[in-house]
Amino acid sequence: MESSPARASVNRLISGTAALAAATIITKIVGLFYKVPLVKYVGIEGMAYFLAANHIYVFLFVISTSGLPVALSIMVSQATAGQGSDDDAGRVFRVAMAMFVSVGAAGTLFMMAEAGGIASLIGIRGAARSICVIAPAIFMACISGAYRGYFQGLRIMGHTAVSQIIEALGKLFLGLAGALFATRQGYDKETVAAFAIGGITAGIGLAMLYLAAAKAVYDRKHKIKPTKAKAPVRGTALTLIKISLPITLSSTVISLTGLIDTSLIVNCLTAAGFTESTANRLYSCYGNIAVPLFCLTPALVAPISVSAVPLISAALRSGDLTEARKLSRAAVKLTLLVALPASVGLSVFSRPIIVLIFPGEPEAAGIAAPLLSLLALSVASSCLITTTNALLQASGRAQVTIVSMLCGAGVKIVAEYFLVRSPMINIAGAPVSTFLCDLTVVGINMYFVAKHVFGAPSVKAFLPASISALIAVGGAIPVFGFAGRAGWGATGIFAAIITAAAIYAAVALLTGAADRDFLAALPGVRRLAGRGQKQGLQTAVIKDN
Numbered sequence: 001m002e003s004s005p006a007r008a009s010v011n012r013l014i015s016g017t018a019a020l021a022a023a024t025i026i027t028k029i030v031g032l033f034y035k036v037p038l039v040k041y042v043g044i045e046g047m048a049y050f051l052a053a054n055h056i057y058v059f060l061f062v063i064s065t066s067g068l069p070v071a072l073s074i075m076v077s078q079a080t081a082g083q084g085s086d087d088d089a090g091r092v093f094r095v096a097m098a099m100f101v102s103v104g105a106a107g108t109l110f111m112m113a114e115a116g117g118i119a120s121l122i123g124i125r126g127a128a129r130s131i132c133v134i135a136p137a138i139f140m141a142c143i144s145g146a147y148r149g150y151f152q153g154l155r156i157m158g159h160t161a162v163s164q165i166i167e168a169l170g171k172l173f174l175g176l177a178g179a180l181f182a183t184r185q186g187y188d189k190e191t192v193a194a195f196a197i198g199g200i201t202a203g204i205g206l207a208m209l210y211l212a213a214a215k216a217v218y219d220r221k222h223k224i225k226p227t228k229a230k231a232p233v234r235g236t237a238l239t240l241i242k243i244s245l246p247i248t249l250s251s252t253v254i255s256l257t258g259l260i261d262t263s264l265i266v267n268c269l270t271a272a273g274f275t276e277s278t279a280n281r282l283y284s285c286y287g288n289i290a291v292p293l294f295c296l297t298p299a300l301v302a303p304i305s306v307s308a309v310p311l312i313s314a315a316l317r318s319g320d321l322t323e324a325r326k327l328s329r330a331a332v333k334l335t336l337l338v339a340l341p342a343s344v345g346l347s348v349f350s351r352p353i354i355v356l357i358f359p360g361e362p363e364a365a366g367i368a369a370p371l372l373s374l375l376a377l378s379v380a381s382s383c384l385i386t387t388t389n390a391l392l393q394a395s396g397r398a399q400v401t402i403v404s405m406l407c408g409a410g411v412k413i414v415a416e417y418f419l420v421r422s423p424m425i426n427i428a429g430a431p432v433s434t435f436l437c438d439l440t441v442v443g444i445n446m447y448f449v450a451k452h453v454f455g456a457p458s459v460k461a462f463l464p465a466s467i468s469a470l471i472a473v474g475g476a477i478p479v480f481g482f483a484g485r486a487g488w489g490a491t492g493i494f495a496a497i498i499t500a501a502a503i504y505a506a507v508a509l510l511t512g513a514a515d516r517d518f519l520a521a522l523p524g525v526r527r528l529a530g531r532g533q534k535q536g537l538q539t540a541v542i543k544d545n
Contacts, residue, residue, distance in 0.1 A: 027168035028296050034172045035292065036358060038196055041179045044364050046189035047288045048280050052262050053130030053197055056111070056118055057137060059259045063252050064107045064142050067244030069149030070393060072096045074243055074313045075236075076153025090219070093150045095236040097143075104142030111135035122263045129194035137201040140208045147211035151218075155311070157303075159214045167207040175199020246398030247389075249405075260413060261287070265430055268420035282367060282427045289354060289361075289368035290431070294375040294382075297342040301383040304334050304390070312394035328391050328449070332384070336462060337513055339383035341469040341504050345497070346376035348473055349480070352493040359490075367427075374431035381438035388445035397452060404444035412437035464513035472504035 039047060075096075076089040111118075115131040144163065151159045178195035187195075265286070269279035308331045315324040346353070351369035358365055389401045412433045419429025476496040483492025508514040 025300065027164050028299055030165075030168040030172045031292070034168075034175055034199070035288065037176060038179055039288065039358065039364075040360060041183045042189055042192050042196065044281055044284045044288070044361065046193060048124060048284045049127045049130055049190055049193040050197055051284065051287045052119070052122055052124040052127040053134055053193070054200075055259050055262050056122075056127075056131055057134045057200075059252075060107045060111055060138055061141055063248060064103050064138055064145075067246075067248030068096060068100060068103070068142075068240065069145040069152070070247050071240045071244035072146065072149030073153035074394070075239065076150055077155070077311075077314045078317045080154060089150070089153065092236060092240075093146065095233055096149065096240055097146045099237060099240065100142040100146040101139075104139035107138035107142070108135050111138060122259075124262070126190040127193075129190055130197045133194045133198045134201055137204045140201070140204045144204060144208045144211055147208075147215055150215065151211075156218075159211060162214075163207040163211050166210050167203040170203025170206045171199040172203075173199070174202040243398070246402055247393055249402045261416070261430065264413070264416060265420055265427070268417060268429075269426060271421050272423045272426050274426070281364075285364045285367040286371050286427055286430055289358060289364060290371040290375055293346065293350075293353065293357075293372055294379065297339055297346075297379045298382045298386055300338055300342075301335050301386050304331050304387055308387070308390050308394065312391065316395065324395070331387050331391065333513075335383050335387040336380070336465045337508065339380040340465045341472055341500070343376050343379035344469045344473045345476075345500060346379060347373045348477065349493060349496060350376065352480070352496075356490050356493050371427065371431050374428060375434060378431070378435045378438045381435075381442045384442045385438060385445060388442065388449050391449050392445065392452075395452060397448060400448045401445065404441045407444060408437040408441035411440045464511035465508065468504050468507040468511050468513050471507050472500045475503045476500035 038050070042050060072092065075092045079089045079092055112132055112135040115128045115135070116125075118131055119125050119128040148160045148163065151157070175196050175198065178198050179192055182192040182195040262283075265283045266276070266279045269282060270276055274282070308327060312324050312327050315321075315327060350372040351365065354365045354369050354372065355362070392398060392400050415436050416429055416433035419425045419432055420427065422429065425432075476499045479499045480492050480496035483495050486492075488495065505514075
C-alpha cells in the first residue's frame, strides 16, 4: 500500500483534475451549442472568417498567457510549500500581474492596429473586422491567466473551473445574440462573424471579473494585505520569465502550426486544382467541424497537467522524488484512461456524431466525417503531449518541449505541404500530417520523461486501457446497428455511447486500467462513500487496505 502522503497527493491530482474536467465538459458542450447555430447564421464558407480570426487570437493568446500562468502556479506552489505563507504567494502574484498587464496591453494594441495587414497576410481579408473585435480578449485573458495561475498554485481549482463555465456561457448567449442581431439587420457575412466572435471577448471579460472578485474574497478571508517584498521585484520577475519562456516557446510552436494551416491548406488545395470557393469550404469543414470534435479529448486531458504541475513541483521542491514519480505515473495513467476510448470511439462513430451535432449540414458532414476518423488516430498521442509537456515543465526540463515541438511542427508542415497538394489525397493530408507531427512530439517527450522523471513506461501502462477501449467500442457497434435497423434515429448514437461507457467502466476495473484507489479519489465517489460510512455501510471501492 502506498504511503499516506503519496496517496494524498495522488488523490489531490485526481480530484483537482475531475473538477476541471467537469468544467471542461460543460464548456465544450456549450461551445458546440454555440457553433451549430452559428454555422446556420454565417454559413460554412463564411465561417472561414470566424475561424481565421480565432486562429490569430489563439496564436497571440498562447504567446501572452501559455507560460506565465504555469510559471506563476509553480512559484506560488513553491512559496507556500514548507515554511512558506500566503503573503509570500501574494508578493509573487503582484509581480506577475504587472507583467500580465503589460503583455496583454501590447498584444491587444498590436492586434487592433494590424488587423487589416494580418488578414491580408493569411489570405482571408474578410477576417479583419473579426480580428479587431476579438483583440481586447487578449488583455482580459492575460488578467484572467494571472488569477488562475495564482489559485492553481494554491491547489484551488474551483475558481478556474467556474470561470471557464462563465466564459463559455458568455460566448454562447452574447455571441449568438450578436450574430442573430446582425443577421436580422441584413449585415454581410463578415460583419455577422464579427458580431458572433464578440461573444468570446464578452465571455472572457465576465470570467475576468469573477476571478478578480474571487481573489478579493480570498484575500479578505485569509487576511492577506500588501506587504513589502522580501525578494527584489526584479529577481522575482526574472524567475517568472526563466520558467515561463520555454513553456511559451513550446506552446507557440504548435499554435503557429495551426496558424500556418489557415493559409497553407487553402493555398495547397488551389494548387491541387480546386477553386478558391471549394478550397475554403473544405478547409472550413475540416477546421470548424472535424477539428473541434477532435480537440474535445485533449481539452479534457488538459486539467491533468494543470493539477499535476504545482503538485509535482512542490514534491520536487521538498525533495520527495518518490511522490513526484507516483504523481507522474498517475498523470500518464489518467491520460490514457480518457484518451484511448475516445480515440477508438471517434474513429468508428465519426459520421453519426457529426450528423447528430450538425443535422442541417449533410454535405459538410460527408466531408468532415472521414477527416475526423483520421484525426481520431491522433487523440491519444495529442493527449500524451499535453501531459508529458507538463511533466517536463514541472521537473525543470521545459527546454525539451521546445525541441520536440519544433521537430513536430517541421514534420507537420512538410507532410501537409506535399500531401494536401496531391489531387488524390488533398484535404485528407491535413489529419495525416497531424498524426505524424504528434507521433514525433510524443516520442521525443516520452524518451526524456522516461529518462529523467519516472523511468521507462511498461506495457502495463498502455495495455489495460487499450484492451478496455477496443472491447467497449466493439460492444457498442452492434447496439448502434440494432438502433439503426429499429429506426431510432439520433437515439442510436446515444445508446451506443452509453453502452460503450458502461462496458469500458466494467472492463477497465477488471483489467486494472482503473483501480479502486482511483475511483475513491473522485470527488463524487468520495462524498457518496462518506454518506455510506455514516450509515455503517462498507463499499469495496473505498475500503482501506
